[in-house]
Each structure stands twice: as structure tokens, then as C-alpha cells.
Amino acid sequence: GENVEQHPSTLSVQEGDSAVIKCTYSDSASNYFPWYKQELGKRPQLIIDIRSNVGEKKDQRIAVTLNKTAKHFSLHITETQPEDSAVYFCAATPYNNNDMRFGAGTRLTVKP
Amino acid sequence: EAQVTQNPRYLITVTGKKLTVTCSQNMNHEYMSWYRQDPGLGLRQIYYSMNVEVTDKGDVPEGYKVSRKEKRNFPLILESPSPNQTSLYFCASSLYALGGGAGQPQHFGDGTRLSIL
Numbered sequence: 001g002e003n004v005e006q007h008p009s010t011l012s013v014q015e016g017d018s019a020v021i022k023c024t025y026s027d028s029a030s031n032y033f034p035w036y037k038q039e040l041g042k043r044p045q046l047i048i049d050i051r052s053n054v055g056e057k058k059d060q061r062i063a064v065t066l067n068k069t070a071k072h073f074s075l076h077i078t079e080t081q082p083e084d085s086a087v088y089f090c091a092a093t094p095y096n097n098n099d100m101r102f103g104a105g106t107r108l109t110v111k112p
Numbered sequence: 113e114a115q116v117t118q119n120p121r122y123l124i125t126v127t128g129k130k131l132t133v134t135c136s137q138n139m140n141h142e143y144m145s146w147y148r149q150d151p152g153l154g155l156r157q158i159y160y161s162m163n164v165e166v167t168d169k170g171d172v173p174e175g176y177k178v179s180r181k182e183k184r185n186f187p188l189i190l191e192s193p194s195p196n197q198t199s200l201y202f203c204a205s206s207l208y209a210l211g212g213g214a215g216q217p218q219h220f221g222d223g224t225r226l227s228i229l
Contacts, residue, residue: 001171034218049217093215098160103154
């Protein structure tokens with residue numbers, strides 16, 4: 001089955017800097033890759049997603065890139081702000097299955 | 113307001129005492145699922161349902177049961193809870209099943225923190 005690995009597990013940046021979180025997946029048939037943000041004590045919420053027929057997608061300060069050949073995808077946050085501090089999860093959905101596999105999460109801290 | 117509602121939000125109980133965590137969505141979604149979240153392990157899927165009367169095991173189904181008698185409800189049942197089931201549980205739903213190229217975001221409930229002594 002699909003296995004998703006996420007790095008780093010913790011990331012600390014200065015306000016205004018960029019942050020990058022990377023995920024790898026094992027199932028080459030996976031074709032949908034969402035990213036969720038979970039603030040302390042809250043539910044995970046979708047922030048951006050990408051499908052396998054697209055290499056990059058951007059939404060204001062957030063972007064996701066996908067490399068199908070290498071089977072990895074990354075979340076890029078530019079001009080970070082303290083409110084970006086949260087745990088971020090990547091996920092992958094295999095074509096031949098009906099589940100969604102999550103990475104272990106990255107705790108991002110943005111220092112003012 | 114479109115939402116996924118879980119109850120209870122918090123529960124402390126004892127080993128062996130059957131419990132049910134309810135989940136209801138008002139978005140007419142076909143797909144519903146249950147996850148448990150443990151530190152350092154991310155979100156692991158327990159069970160999912162592609163539609164009424166259709167359920168299947170996820171990664172960690174042992175010790176849990178589910179049912180999908182109505183489209184909007186997907187309760188999680190712990191018949192004989194044990195301390196290793198102490199965790200934060202999330203119910204989620206999406207419009208359609210996730211596979212076959214129809215990948216889409218899941219909407220999560222607010223979570224149920226379960227402590228089993």
C-alpha cells in the first residue's frame with residue numbers, strides 16, 4: 001500500500017523567511033496530493049492540493065510542487081507570519097484505492 | 113453551515129465499557145472515514161465508507177466497528193475499549209470516494225479526545 005514520509009518533523013523560521021516541507025510517496029499510481037494545516041486544538045483544514053497532471057500550483061503565499069518521476073511533493077510558504085505556526089500534514093490518494101495516507105506531520109514555528 | 117459534527121468532544125471512560133462516537137455530516141457526502149491521531153504518527157485511517165451499507169477497513173481497524181445505515185451518519189464503535197485506544201479521533205467526509213482518479217479534499221470534524229483508563 002501507499003506510504004507517505006514527511007520531513008522535517010519540526011521547522012523553526014524567522015518571520016518573513018520561507019519554509020519548505022517535503023513529502024515522498026511510494027505508490028506511483030497516487031494522483032491526488034492535499035496539504036492540511038492543523039492549528040493547536042483544531043481540526044485539520046485543507047490549504048492547498050495538487051493533482052498528478054499538474055507540476056505546480058500556487059495560492060498567494062503558498063505553493064505546492066510535484067515531481068512524479070521522483071515521487072515527491074513539497075509545500076512552500078513564503079513571507080511567513082506568526083499565524084502560519086501550526087502542524088502541516090501532507091497526504092496522498094492512490095488511484096487504485098479509496099483511502100488517503102497522511103505523513104506524520106511537520107510542526108512549523110514562525111518566530112516574530 | 114456545511115459541517116461534520118462529532119460527539120462527544122471529550123470522553124474519559126474505563127477499559128471494557130462499550131462506547132460510541134457519533135459522526136454526522138450535512139453536505140450529502142458519499143464518502144466518510146474515521147482517523148486516529150497520535151503524536152509522531154500523523155493521521156491513521158481506521159475505517160471508511162464509500163456509501164450507505166458499504167464500509168471497509170483502513171490501516172488500523174482492530175478493536176473498532178463502524179456502520180453506515182444512513183448517508184449522513186457514520187458512528188465509530190469501541191465494543192471493549194482498551195488503554196491503547198486512548199487517542200484523538202477525527203471523522204471526515206468528501207463528496208465522492210477517493211479512488212479512481214476522483215481524489216478530493218476531505219472535510220474534518222472537530223475531533224473527539226478519548227481517554228481510556
